[in-house]
Amino acid sequence: MPQFIFMPKWKEELVCSCDSGQLVFEMPMGRVTVLFPTEDRWNEIIVPPHWARSRRGEILTELEDWCRNEGIPLVVTYETLPTDPT
Numbered sequence: 001m002p003q004f005i006f007m008p009k010w011k012e013e014l015v016c017s018c019d020s021g022q023l024v025f026e027m028p029m030g031r032v033t034v035l036f037p038t039e040d041r042w043n044e045i046i047v048p049p050h051w052a053r054s055r056r057g058e059i060l061t062e063l064e065d066w067c068r069n070e071g072i073p074l075v076v077t078y079e080t081l082p083t084d085p086t
Helices: 050-070
Strands: 005-009 013-018 021-026 036-037 074-078
Touching: 005 050, 021 036, 021 050, 036 050, 050 074
Parallel strands: 036 074
Antiparallel strands: 005 013, 013 021
């Protein structure tokens, strides 16, 4: 059973929600793609959501499944970092 729920937003964002909170990934719409940070970049999280810091692997696994089911490419890149939706 998935722990995370992924919901696209109108501002080129993909909101990831779970019991611990939410975080937002970039989801450019020109050519729909989800951007996910490399492990090195992920470890640079210095602003909320801190709860997500130790859960990169879990989130990535479920996001890969979600992207595959939706037919949306997932790009792992140093050039992005999740944000707190608040």
